[in-house]
Amino acid sequence: MKDIFSTAPLHHTAGSPAPSKAAFSVLSEQDFANACSEIMAWEGYEATPLVSLAGLAEQLGVARIDYKNEGPRFGLGSFKALGGSYAALRVLQRELSAKLGREISLEEIRNGDHRDACAQITLVSATDGNHGRSLAWGCQRFGAPCRIYIHAEVSEGRAEAMRDLGAHVIRIDGDYDESVVLAKTEAEQNGWFVVSDTSWEGYTEPPRDVMAGYSVMTREICETLEDAPTHVFLQGGVGGLAASVAAGLRQFYKDASPRVVIVEPDLAACLFDSAKAGKATTFAIAEETIMAGLSCGEPSEMAWEILSEEAADFLTIPDSIVAPTVRLLANGETGDEVVEAGESAVAGLAAVIAARQDQALSETLGLDETSRVLLIGSEGVTDPAIFEAIMAGADHV
Structure with a gap:
C-alpha cells in the first residue's frame, strides 16, 4: 500500500456508546418504514450496488469490505437524492393539508394533483452541493419553487447542476454555516420553508424526514448482506448520514449491530470535537477541505443525539489521502470492480x-483478519471537472 497512507496523521478519540434509545426514538422504525414505502414507489427507483472490494480486503488483511455505491441513485449522483426530495414532499404534505383542511397524501402530491398549490410554496436550503441538488430535483418533480444557498467554495459545476434542475442559486462569500444562517433568515422574512439536513432548537421535522429518507440505502444493504458487518465507517458532515445509518443498522441487527466509526476531515471535525467534549460542539473552519460535502462546522443536534449513543470511535483524516483513494477505486488498483467516486464518498475507505x-490504531478499532467492514460510498462523480483533475494527479482541487 502506498507510503502516503502509512504516514498519514490520523487522530482518534473514543466515543461513549451506551444501550441505544435514540436509535429507536429520534428516528423510529415507523419513520423508516414510511420513507422506504414512499421512495421505493418513485419512478426510476432502483437499489444501488453493494460492491465487494475483495482484493483490497485481502491486501489490508480483513475478512471483507463492502462499499455501497450511491453514484447511480436516481441519476443524481448521491445518496442525498433520498433525503432532500423526501423531506420536500413531506413539507408540502404538511402545508397543503393545513391549507386545504384535509389530510393530503404523499401519492397525491407525487402524482401532480396539487401542482398549482405547490407552486405557491417556496422551499429553501443551504448546501455544499448534493443536498441542494436533491431538493431542487424534488421541487421540480412536485412543482414547488426552490432557492438554494451555497458558500464560496462550492464548485461552479455543482451550482450549475442545481440551476439545471430549476433552482435559484444564491452564492455567499462565507462558509457553509453562514449559508445556513442566511437561508434561515431569508425564509423567515419571506414566509418560505427551510428543508435542511441539519436540525437546531425548534426545527426538527424536515431533518428527521431527510434522515428517514436515507434509510432506503440502509435497508438495501441489510437485505443484501448475509452476515452483519463488524464495523461501519461513516462520513461525518453535520452527522445526518451517519446517524441515519447507525440507527438503521441498530434497528435491523439489534445487539449484533456493527461498531460505528465516524470519519471526518481534520479541517472540519465538529463530531470529533463533540465526542471529546461530551456534547454537540461547533468547530471553527479555517480552511476548506477537499471533501466539500463534509465541510461542516456545526453538528445537527438530532444526529448527535443518536451518534452520542451509537458511535464507538471518531477519526479525523488529512486531505492528502483523499485523492489517492479516489484514484485507487477508479483505476481498479486492487483488482476489484472499478468505482468512480467523489471526494466525500471515500472518507471511510x-x-x-x-x-x-x-x-496500534487497528487494535484500538478492533480491526483484524476477521473484520467485515461496511462503507457508504455516498456520492459518485458529482463534479466532473474536479474528478478529472484528481484522476490527472491533482491531490488538491
Whole structure:
C-alpha cells in the first residue's frame, strides 16, 4: 500500500456508546418504514450496488469490505437524492393539508394533483452541493419553487447542476454555516420553508424526514448482506448520514449491530470535537477541505443525539489521502470492480486503508483478519471537472 497512507496523521478519540434509545426514538422504525414505502414507489427507483472490494480486503488483511455505491441513485449522483426530495414532499404534505383542511397524501402530491398549490410554496436550503441538488430535483418533480444557498467554495459545476434542475442559486462569500444562517433568515422574512439536513432548537421535522429518507440505502444493504458487518465507517458532515445509518443498522441487527466509526476531515471535525467534549460542539473552519460535502462546522443536534449513543470511535483524516483513494477505486488498483467516486464518498475507505497501516490504531478499532467492514460510498462523480483533475494527479482541487 502506498507510503502516503502509512504516514498519514490520523487522530482518534473514543466515543461513549451506551444501550441505544435514540436509535429507536429520534428516528423510529415507523419513520423508516414510511420513507422506504414512499421512495421505493418513485419512478426510476432502483437499489444501488453493494460492491465487494475483495482484493483490497485481502491486501489490508480483513475478512471483507463492502462499499455501497450511491453514484447511480436516481441519476443524481448521491445518496442525498433520498433525503432532500423526501423531506420536500413531506413539507408540502404538511402545508397543503393545513391549507386545504384535509389530510393530503404523499401519492397525491407525487402524482401532480396539487401542482398549482405547490407552486405557491417556496422551499429553501443551504448546501455544499448534493443536498441542494436533491431538493431542487424534488421541487421540480412536485412543482414547488426552490432557492438554494451555497458558500464560496462550492464548485461552479455543482451550482450549475442545481440551476439545471430549476433552482435559484444564491452564492455567499462565507462558509457553509453562514449559508445556513442566511437561508434561515431569508425564509423567515419571506414566509418560505427551510428543508435542511441539519436540525437546531425548534426545527426538527424536515431533518428527521431527510434522515428517514436515507434509510432506503440502509435497508438495501441489510437485505443484501448475509452476515452483519463488524464495523461501519461513516462520513461525518453535520452527522445526518451517519446517524441515519447507525440507527438503521441498530434497528435491523439489534445487539449484533456493527461498531460505528465516524470519519471526518481534520479541517472540519465538529463530531470529533463533540465526542471529546461530551456534547454537540461547533468547530471553527479555517480552511476548506477537499471533501466539500463534509465541510461542516456545526453538528445537527438530532444526529448527535443518536451518534452520542451509537458511535464507538471518531477519526479525523488529512486531505492528502483523499485523492489517492479516489484514484485507487477508479483505476481498479486492487483488482476489484472499478468505482468512480467523489471526494466525500471515500472518507471511510481512506480511513480504513490508513488505519490498517498502523497496528496500534487497528487494535484500538478492533480491526483484524476477521473484520467485515461496511462503507457508504455516498456520492459518485458529482463534479466532473474536479474528478478529472484528481484522476490527472491533482491531490488538491
